[in-house]
Amino acid sequence: MKRCVVLGPIIFWTGAACALTPHQWQYRQSIDVPAAGLVRINLPLETSNIARPDLSDLRIIDSNEKEIPFLIDQPMPRPESSVLAKDFRPEITSAETRLLITTDADLTIAGVMLETPASANFIKAARVEGSNDQKDWRTLTLGAPLFRMGNGATNLRVAFPEGRWQFLRVVVDDNRTPPIPWTNARLIVAGSRAPTEPVSVTIKSRDENPGMTRLGIDLGAANLRIASIRIGTSEPVFTRTVKVAAPELSAQNLQEETLSSEVLYRVDLNGKVEAHLDLPIDKQIFGRELVLLIDNGDSPPLLVSEVRADRRITRLIFFAATPGAYSLLSGNSQCELPRYDLSHLGDQLRQAGTTQGQLSLPAQNPGYNPAANLPQDFATGAKIDVAPWKFRKPIQIAQPGAQQIELDPDILARAAPDFRDLRVVSENAQLPYLIECTSIERTVSLNPGIANDPKRPTFSRWKLKLPQAALPLTRVTCASASGLFERTFRLWEELTDERGDQYPHELAQTTWRRVPNQPAGQLAVSFAALPKTDTVLIETDNGDNPPIELHDFRGYYPVTRIIFASPKSQSVTLYYGNEEAASPRYDAKLVAAQLLRSERTPAALGSQEILKSERVTETLTGSARYIFWGVLGIVVVALLILISRLLPKAT
Template structure:
């Protein structure tokens, strides 16, 4: 046994052993240790999913249920860096440009990134040579393409075997195209790799929005530290900007937070295919869902055949006094993080040789006491008096567990704009929920008719009818057969104020144009606010031009979901339509921690039920309100006159 191993043995043998109460941990796994000494255990995705995100609830116990200290080792790669060279000189000679670089560093160089002014599209082939005396040159790489294309695809990076060089010579082939003004370069200093493990990714949903494809991905587990994502596409040539996002809690609602974005491409460069299909992430994803947004622009959607992901590995290091079975405990939301004071030994432990412990799959702890783990009132909220609510829809649950319920136009139109009056109720008890705002856009059919004014013959006007008032559409699109035009369009609705007077409520203004040979596409306008009525008007002044023709109008509203937990046996309903209701106060962080790690089931809404009629003061508005009170006043006066006549005279 070497000196380092003896030192570690002494340290661990002298470490305190702690007693704990195993029934407070929900899950238990067996660690089979082949021999006494230092042991390392690689944590599976299943273990990471059921533990806290920072693993502060993980414990290792021996056969006597005594707690053993351990160290968490999460190996991360050392990121590559770039440095400026000491000197850079460019020389243009016939059919090639030579870039002479004095590195000025003793660090090992793994590549270079060339610099040239933006705005120029090109494809060049380069050769890189290295030397320490500018006399003897050796080729480091040859025939590598550098390029920049108008669709966003670009690569100015050239990699070669890592090594030390005092001088670099980059030879750019100008045989096919004009020379470029190369203005500088950066030297790439290689980082260090770290182990990864593949993650099984499932494409759960695909939504096609105008110019955008949205893929919902399931990682199979929460709290994974994702290193990268690779997208499999069958198209031979393409370029797309792809964004990776994840639902995260913000202001007590789930919003899609961007993790990374990159331009992916597969291009043909003079017969050589160059591709970039990987998106670096290097972040911990606290839920099990990812959202992939593919910006198609005016191009057709791509066929995505598969998604692959890699995660960073996490291992535990501990000292086993004997071979045999040990236990790993996890799943405790209330325990205090352990303090083993082993962080100062981290480098020594990572360098020391360790036996591989074999970890079983998680199993429920038969002695688990749920009451000792969860806070009171977590599963359900308070009782509720549903009398003030006007509408209800039954919620159809197909399987117990975490539920995902998308709100339909009926709910969105009749609920408060900020959804503070939503309640998920089962047997007169609230079920805590989270609101999830997604990037999905749903379509609303807009019945279209002409609304031209005979007194304004140069103005074309269209009337768009929504299925009902106050559907929160944020975007309108349409198509046209007119080949050449440019018009400014006004989008508005007719509203009524408290006195009964009508006025125009502006929604948007957009300039649409079409030129010959332009690919046919939708005309789109983003609304400045959501409409309050069920009728939208669009008009434009044609001037001395022929009237423009528009058709196929569509409205879009963002999909909003309610996320909650329910059992299949529970009769559950969604209540809405109460303008006096305050926003519910749930423990959003605790709810999110549970729901984000769970696989969601798609729940559905049933038919709407009207629970109470609108009150008179709500149905009477504008001039109708004044007419009502006027008639009521006349009736009161008439009754008083009648009563006075019936009374006996003195």
């Protein structure tokens, strides 16, 4: 220990950085150092939220504002791995299946993953025993669930306390269901753990779609390395496949990228309740939002009452020559990565004895000079001439800061399909924005009408009226009271070409089958193309069967949001409807970095305003366009003849 203290000043002061100017950093935190020597401080999530994701803008200074070198310590676990068992011997008895597994005695094993070709649904309990001589067996776990469900949820892993065993015996209970074939096993080699601390999270939104529940989770801060999350539910028995996703920048848009997928369950095996409610993540989340996608299949939505999260701890280690007050600076977008040359000493410094320093919460640096930290404000973009745009809607902003708008059907139907013509405008200047494509779906009721063709008596046809033309529906659902049928359904719309002839625009085709004693599900048809009109036709051939009855038609479209920053409560308008507009080019990475770490405020849209009426020739299609030009030509010729007759004749 004394040697570490003696070497500390040499190690750190020889690597001291050049003098810095503290007023270039926006935030300051005080560090209370009780004793000289190596000091360790834990970074709170408030610091992670305001610093760069890689912490390259952090600086430590002493009371004389001299820079102090430091080491960033982020303890990470060693991940688990798996190896194939050396030998695998199954044995089926009257009421159980015994699987004798030979392992590598040098491995520390934390579980086994069984393999089976069985495709049928099953749920069984397993007991695992360990031995080094096949004589003395020790029970490692009892009543572990193994299952495969109709909704795709599967668990073939059995976990138990870490240990070294030359032999493992897995005993599968076959009392309630017939045995299934087990073909092999993989040994789960134990990893190592790393410290975590809980994060207070909130469920900000809940959206229910057929077969899917979407939860929006607010982590409270950005740039956190989340180790895992855990759901809380009062459901006594369930199995669900749950995915965790986060908004990430792709090109100019935010897309939901899947981070982790896990089967969560709570099952009752012979009176013993087993549960697995944790989703491992171990990734840095650059924004402050996560999305949970719960696959309910044909089951009712899972009622999630709470979500908990744990994050990895980040520590700074530095040498304090004297006890007293030090400062941690953060919030500088322009400074370079410090070079302290301490990485080769990382292991020694992490293992050395340290004193715990007390770090305050971030506060505004009193001497902060924004001009020294440019570009710090990119909320306003270039000037814009809005004359070519046809439509606009006012945006009602409740408070300044990051704003979030959900595009409504008016905008979705009239904007360009790739949204290149959207502009957020304030005081004749653009406000840079990001488009967020979400997994949320909104539903609209479709008014059906019978449209049977007398020339095709065996066919049933319905005409579905959309709220407006070109609404980007991605699928349609409906229900039927019929109990036994198998039908192929075709969905299309009628378009008109330049000559005025109608032709079908195919949207989807699918087969729906229902047999007795089957749960009454819905027909769900995904569109291969987006509709262009306000009418969709659906038909099926009944053959010699009674006509099928359909009802409760619904259409679904994905939710798209615009995210932007409004520096003050000012008049902001959304413009759309300009076929000639090109995609805007903003500094997307800079915009995303600011918006993802900010808590968004939902903004409301006002009523649509029509700025430019469409020209007559744009509203006419097919033969109507030719008739218009023909009539116009006749009128012009008639006027010329009339004018020529009224003119005085030359004498």
